[in-house]
Amino acid sequence: MKLLTLNTHSLIEPDYEAKREIFVNFIAVEQPEVFALQEVNQTAAAPLLGDAPAGYYPCPGNRVPLKADNHAAAVARMLEQRGVHYYWSWLPAKVGYDIYDEGEAVFSRAPITAAENLLLSKTNDYSNWKTRRTLGVCAGDVWYYTVHMGWWKDEEEPFAAQWETLSQAAGAKQTAFLLGDFNSEADVRGEGYDLILRSGWQDTYRLAQQRDDGYTVVQAIDGWRDAPDAAAKKRIDQIWCSRAAAVKSSRVVFNGLQEPQVSDHAGILIEL
Template identity: 90%
Template structure:
C-alpha cells in the first residue's frame, strides 16, 4: 500500500500547467492508494466548473462550489483521461493570496464512504488567512486526513490548540493517517513535532525500514521567511499513523532528483 502527501502550491506555482502534468504522470505511474494535497486552489472569481470529474465526494459543510480552474478537479480529470480512476474530495478553508479558494484534497483508489470537515483554528472566518481546517475521508475502515497546520509560536492561532482538535477527532477513529504540511520541523525539540509524538502518534518516517534524509523544504518559503533558519532544510511534510505499522519505505519525491520539482515543497511517498 502506498500513501503520498504534497503541498502543491497549485495555481500560484510558476509554470503551473507543466508541473501539474508532471505530477499527474507520476500518479498515473505509481498509483498510490491514497494521496493528500494541500494548498489546492481555485480562482474565487472563476466561473463554475461545468462538468465535475467522476468520483467526486462532496465534503459535508463545504458551501464553496467547484470552479473551472480547480486544481483537484483538473488532476482528477487528467488521471481519468489516462485510464486511472480515483475517488476524491476537496475542502476549502480560506481565501488565499486574496484571490484563491484555498484548501485540501484527498484522492483514494477505494470508494470514499464518508468525509469530515474539521475546523482546527479558533477562527472560522473564510476571509482570514490563518483559518485552518482538515479534510478527512474514510475508505474501507481507515480514515485519511489532509492536514495543513499553523505555526508553533503563532500567538493568535497556535499549533498546539489546532493539534489538540485534530488529534482528538482523528484519534477517535479505529485507524487514521494524517498526511500533510505540519509547519513543524522534525529536528526542533520541544515544539510541534514532539507534541505529536507525545500524543501517541507514529511518524511513518521513523518506522520505515528504508528512508532518505526526509527533507521536503530546502529554501526559504512563504510562512517561514521571517524565521532565523528560513533557508535551512526542513522536514515539515510528514505522514503520521494512529498505530504502529510495518513501513517498508519512506522517500522524498518531487525534489528535483528522481522527479522534477512541482512546488515549493517536495512530497513524501511511503509504502506499507
C-alpha cells in the same frame, strides 16, 4: 500499499500546467492507494466548473462550489483521461493570496464512504488567512486526513490548540493517517513534532525500514521567511499513523533528484 502527500502550491506555482502534468504522470505510474494534497486552489472569481469529474465526493459543510480552474478537479480529470480512476474530495478553508479559494484534497483508489470537515483554528473567518481546516475521508475502514497546520509560535492561532482538536477527532477513529504540511520542523525539540509524538502518534518516517533524509523544504518559503532558520532544510511534510504500522520505505519525491520539482515543497511517498 502506497500513500503520498504534497503541498502543491498549485495555481500560484510558476509553470503550473507543466508541473501539473509531471505530477499527474507520476501518479498514473505509481498509483498510490491514497494521496493527500494541500494548497489546492481555485480562482474565486472563475466561472463554475459544471460537471465534476467522476468519483467526486462532496465534503459536508462545504458551501464553496467547484470552479473551472480547481486544481483537484483538473488532476482528477487528467487521471481519468489516462485510464486511472480515483475517488476524491476537496475542502476550501480560506481565501489565499487574496484571489484564491485555498483548500485541501484527498484522492483514494477505494470508494470514499464518509468525509469530515474539521475546523482546527479558533477563527472561522473565511477571509482570514490563518483559518485552518482539515479534510478527512474514510476509505475501507481507514480514515485519511489531509493536514495544513499553523505554526508553533503563532500567538493568534498556535499549533498546539489546533493539534488538540485534530488529535481528538482523528484519534477517535480505529485507524487514521495524517498526511500533510505540519509546519513543524522534525529536528526542533519541544515544539509541534514532539507534541505529536507525545500524543501517541507514529511517524511513518521513523518506522520505515528504508528512508532518505526526509527533507521536503530546502529554501525559504512563504510562512517561514521571517524565521531565523528560514533557508535551512526542514522536514515539515510528514505522514503519521494512529498506531504502529509496518512501513517498508519512506522517500522524498519531487525534490529535483528522481523527479522534477513541481512545488515549493517536495512530497513524501511511503510504502506500507
